[in-house]
Structures are given as C-alpha cells and as structure tokens.
Amino acid sequence: MSAAPLLNVGSDFLHLDIGQAPAGGRAAWLADRLRLAIADGAVPVGSRLPATRVLAADLGVSRGVVVEAYQRLMEDGHVAGRGRGGTVVVALPVAAATTVVPADVVTAPDPAGLFASVPGPDIFDAVRTIGARIDLTPGVPDLAAFPRTDWLRAERAVLGRLAASDLGYGDPRGTPTLRRAVAGWLARNRGISVDPAEVIITTGVSQALGLLAQALLEEGVTALGVEEPGSLGVRQHLDNWRLDTVPIPVDAAGVRVDELTASEVSVVMLTPAHQFPTGVVLDGERRRQLADWARAGGLVIEDDYDAEHRYDRPPVPALRATMSEQVCYTGSVSKLLAPGLRIGWLLVPHRYREAVVAAKRNADLGNAVLPQLVLAELITSGALERQLRQLRRRHVRRRDAMTAALARHLPGATVHGAAAGLHLTVTLDDDVSDTELAAAALARGVKVQPLSWHCQRPHQPGLVLGYAANSASAMDEGIALVAAAATALRRNQE
Structure with missing residues (x-):
C-alpha cells in the first residue's frame, strides 16, 4: 500500500492565520477550519495532516493547541492516528455527505407538504433524500466512526x-x-x-x-x-x-x-x-x-x-x-x-x-x-467490544451537548430518554404542532422527526432528535434553529 500523500505545510497550509482565532479558543478554531477543509475537499480523504510539531511551529502556537484540535477531529471520526503514518483523514463530516441547503431555501419536496399528511409507506425514503445542513434524524449512528x-x-x-x-x-x-x-x-x-x-x-x-x-x-x-x-x-x-x-x-x-x-x-x-x-x-x-x-x-x-x-x-x-x-x-x-x-x-x-x-x-x-x-x-x-466502549464515551459527550443546547434554546421543552440510546425525545407545549415545527425546521436546514409520527393516538407534541452523528457545534446550531422556528410559528398564531 502506498503511503498517504503528505500535504504541503508551512505558512501556505490552508492559509491558516492564527490571529483570526478567538482568545482562549484556538484549538476549537483550528479544528473547525480543518473540518471545513475536509468537508469541501481541500484536505481529501486519505491525505495526511501536518505533524503536530510542524504545524504548531508554523502557526506560532504551543503543540498542545494542535494536538487538541486533532483530538477533536479524531473524536468526530474524521481523522485517525496511524503511528508513523501520521494523522490521516478517514471520513467526511456527515453534513458534507448530504446536499448543502441554505437556511432560507426550502428543499423539494416541500417540507410543509411532507409533514402535512399522515406519513405514507415511503416517508422515510422521502426524508432521506432531502438534503439538510444539520441532520438530527433519530436512529442514525455515527457512520464516520465505522472501524x-x-x-x-x-x-x-x-x-x-x-x-x-x-x-x-x-x-x-x-x-x-x-x-x-x-x-x-x-x-x-x-x-x-x-x-x-x-x-x-x-x-x-x-x-x-x-x-x-x-x-x-x-x-x-x-x-x-x-x-x-x-x-x-x-x-x-x-x-x-x-x-x-x-x-x-x-x-x-x-x-x-x-x-x-x-x-x-x-x-x-x-x-x-x-x-x-x-x-x-x-x-x-x-x-x-x-x-x-x-x-x-x-x-x-x-x-x-x-x-x-x-x-x-x-x-x-x-x-x-x-x-x-x-x-x-x-x-x-x-x-x-x-x-x-x-x-x-x-x-x-x-x-x-x-x-x-x-x-x-x-x-x-x-x-x-x-x-x-x-x-x-x-x-x-474483541474489536467490537473496544468499538462499543469508544462509542459510549463519545455518545455521552454528544448527548450532554444536545441536552445543554436544549436547555439553552428550548428551556420549556421536557427531555426524555437521556440515560441510553442514540436519541432524545422532547415534549413541547400543546400550542405547537410538532409536524408544523418539523416542516419549519427543515425549511431552515434542520432535519428532525415529529413525535406524532410515532403515535397512533393523540399525544403531547414533541420531537425525536438524534445526537450520535453530530458535533456539539452542529447540534447547538440545529437546536437554535428549531427554537427560532417554534418562535416564528407561535408569532404567526397570535
């Protein structure tokens, strides 16, 4: 097997300017820049990132900043350490694998129509084909973490x-x-x-x-x-x-x-x-x-x-x-x-x-x-046991991130099922239609499932939200957009 290509390093690598990083947030900033570069193909799958010491020297930061940034990408499943082979890009961010949808553009089919009627037998096929900037579909594992x-x-x-x-x-x-x-x-x-x-x-x-x-x-x-x-x-x-x-x-x-x-x-x-x-x-x-x-x-x-x-x-x-x-x-x-x-x-x-x-x-x-x-x-x-242990650690962090995002942006929602699994269910005030909210969220580029889809009898409205395949920043943005959609719906009802 040929060695992974070594990307050019130095001041030209991705034109990184550490001066753009916020104070106290250099590692997070660097991880985000690298994640975006992987998503748009500037750093393709199979490429090797610069050695941490080299990139740290080029940026004029401590090696710990670069190590932490790489670790974040490893936890997201985008890169993997290969010993002497370096740190290699192994997977695209999940959002990059779907059609990128601007926040103000409604995808086809129309979200309102998709959620307006009783879901038919092809509803999940239809939902999967719709692109979304942030996909909070439940039941989806972190495919980037495949071993x-x-x-x-x-x-x-x-x-x-x-x-x-x-x-x-x-x-x-x-x-x-x-x-x-x-x-x-x-x-x-x-x-x-x-x-x-x-x-x-x-x-x-x-x-x-x-x-x-x-x-x-x-x-x-x-x-x-x-x-x-x-x-x-x-x-x-x-x-x-x-x-x-x-x-x-x-x-x-x-x-x-x-x-x-x-x-x-x-x-x-x-x-x-x-x-x-x-x-x-x-x-x-x-x-x-x-x-x-x-x-x-x-x-x-x-x-x-x-x-x-x-x-x-x-x-x-x-x-x-x-x-x-x-x-x-x-x-x-x-x-x-x-x-x-x-x-x-x-x-x-x-x-x-x-x-x-x-x-x-x-x-x-x-x-x-x-x-x-x-x-x-x-x-x-024993490889599957190791995979399970790694996933549990990652999922706890992501679950906590979603829970924090819900508390921050949807404080009136009640969270259910946080002790296990790959999703959370939230129930909402009765004055909100969960199907209308799911449609409004999708129009903003966020994919969620209404709780009413999973009910045969009348039930308190809610959403079913997957967290396993999303970064903390994506979930925070997604929940914020859902909250904005809920606020707009209530305003229209007044």
Whole structure:
C-alpha cells in the first residue's frame, strides 16, 4: 500500500492565520477550519495532516493547541492516528455527505407538504433524500466512526484462512462461525444463554420481523400489539405483512400490561431495554406482569435495537434471558457499526424455528458469507467490544451537548430518554404542532422527526432528535434553529 500523500505545510497550509482565532479558543478554531477543509475537499480523504510539531511551529502556537484540535477531529471520526503514518483523514463530516441547503431555501419536496399528511409507506425514503445542513434524524449512528482499520484487519485474517468451499451456498441460518460469535456476544452483553444452532442470521431487524410475520400468519395471527408511542417504521413494516397493529400505551414504567391484557392480542412487540421513542425502561413489576401474561399464552417480540448504548444506568437484562420460550428476540449491528452492513440476528421459540428458517431460505438462501465471517472476527477478537466502549464515551459527550443546547434554546421543552440510546425525545407545549415545527425546521436546514409520527393516538407534541452523528457545534446550531422556528410559528398564531 502506498503511503498517504503528505500535504504541503508551512505558512501556505490552508492559509491558516492564527490571529483570526478567538482568545482562549484556538484549538476549537483550528479544528473547525480543518473540518471545513475536509468537508469541501481541500484536505481529501486519505491525505495526511501536518505533524503536530510542524504545524504548531508554523502557526506560532504551543503543540498542545494542535494536538487538541486533532483530538477533536479524531473524536468526530474524521481523522485517525496511524503511528508513523501520521494523522490521516478517514471520513467526511456527515453534513458534507448530504446536499448543502441554505437556511432560507426550502428543499423539494416541500417540507410543509411532507409533514402535512399522515406519513405514507415511503416517508422515510422521502426524508432521506432531502438534503439538510444539520441532520438530527433519530436512529442514525455515527457512520464516520465505522472501524475501518479493524474491519480491514479482520477481513485480511478471514481471507487468509478461507477455504474455497466456504464461498459456496451455506446454511440459510447463517455461517456457524458467526452464530457462535453472536451467541457469545449475547451471553456476555445481554445475559442470554443460547445454543449457536438456535441463532438465525438475518439482514437486519426488518427481515427478522418479516420472517416472524410469515410464521405468525401461518398460525392464524392477524393482529399484534405495539407500543404507543412506538416506532412508525416498525408499524409500517408489520402493516406491509397485513398484520394489524394495536396500540398499547407506554408510561414511565414501560408498556401497560393491564392494557395489553385488555386488548386480547396474543402477540406484542416491545423495546423493553430502551423504549422507542420515549427512552423508558420496562421496570421490574411490569416485567413480572409481562411474564405472567406470556406464560398464559402470550408471545413477546423483543427488539433490542440499541440496548448496548447505555450511559447513566446499569445494564438491563433482555427479556429473552428469562423467558426463552415466550420471547422472539432480535437485534443487529445497525446501531453499533452501520445499517448498511445489513446483519442482524433472530432467536425464536422452538415451535417457530422450522417455519422461520424455511421463510429465510425462501427469502435469500442466507446472508452473504464474507461479511458474516468478518463480523465474527471482530466479535471474537474483541474489536467490537473496544468499538462499543469508544462509542459510549463519545455518545455521552454528544448527548450532554444536545441536552445543554436544549436547555439553552428550548428551556420549556421536557427531555426524555437521556440515560441510553442514540436519541432524545422532547415534549413541547400543546400550542405547537410538532409536524408544523418539523416542516419549519427543515425549511431552515434542520432535519428532525415529529413525535406524532410515532403515535397512533393523540399525544403531547414533541420531537425525536438524534445526537450520535453530530458535533456539539452542529447540534447547538440545529437546536437554535428549531427554537427560532417554534418562535416564528407561535408569532404567526397570535
């Protein structure tokens, strides 16, 4: 591999003038200038930044200023230290990967039209295609933090020992190597004891739900309970399989099991470790009530979508850990590594296993082999554990930055779900329409989701805000623009 090109240094490097930096903010100023240079291509991905001592000497500052600036870029995932190879640019800022939208320009489709009606089945596709200067979409991990070096190292290790026969058609449940690795991961991180033979590898949670839907339909199930509020995307996916979704209220202790019992559904889908979108955890009493409901003939589908991302509370065991024959458990690496990998897993009670495996075989004959083996290598080598620890530290800082921005710009909002996950939910005064606010924010270049999208019944207005993929400065600007949009809406109503 050829060495990364060394950029010209000296007084001409990016025409940096330290005299423009505010007093006491030189490191932040330098980090911002470098971030902008990476975003506009002046410092392309693969380039090597000047050595810290060299740049410090050229700028006439202490080396600590440059070290701190580089560290900020590392924490954002834009650069990586390569030892003797120096500090190399590895990823564009997230905002640079989308269309840059001036604050006073409305993108197409029109934001007002996008948020004016009941969201259709293509709503998330439409939202993804709209450019935004600041994207606070929930559920989006920091894609710039993808462990490229560890992935390449694992891929080389896998290819070095891969037999030709390993590249043929395999078990539709997934490669035995990944199923063993996932079983170990679940045992260590989620308290689930499972035989690797029972693990079914899927292309994410969405496919897992589709496989379960087919098995349930064969059994005569036509409706299941879902959390209220709860994920619009999940509800749409189940609707696509012609399953009616019955709203079961969620409060501060989690799903209302008394309401679940009264609904008379026999299946319920839950996010018990970190409920989406409220962030509440299913408490001990509700877990006991749910166990009684399940033992009486109920079935729980447990979506453990971001349970590893916890910060200010102890780990919460998965429901599957204590109710293996009453719980279908699904998870993925979409929030831990990247959704584009399309790798997840599914555990089902024995009575559903044959039907689910048959549905998986009919769907695609099994996931691609090479990514499965690389992921297994990441898990067994400990690289995925290290990635999780790094992400937790970064996410805490970003969560705190968003919380501070909300307190500064939207002091009347109530923040929910701050102890874990990749997003915050805020509820607002009843005099604000959250869909109108989301449209007004998008017109200003900020992408958010209205809480009402995730509700089937009337609910206090609010916003669901992702923080994992944004810098502190971007979040502060984004929340300030949302607050300005809210103020303008209230003024227009007067």
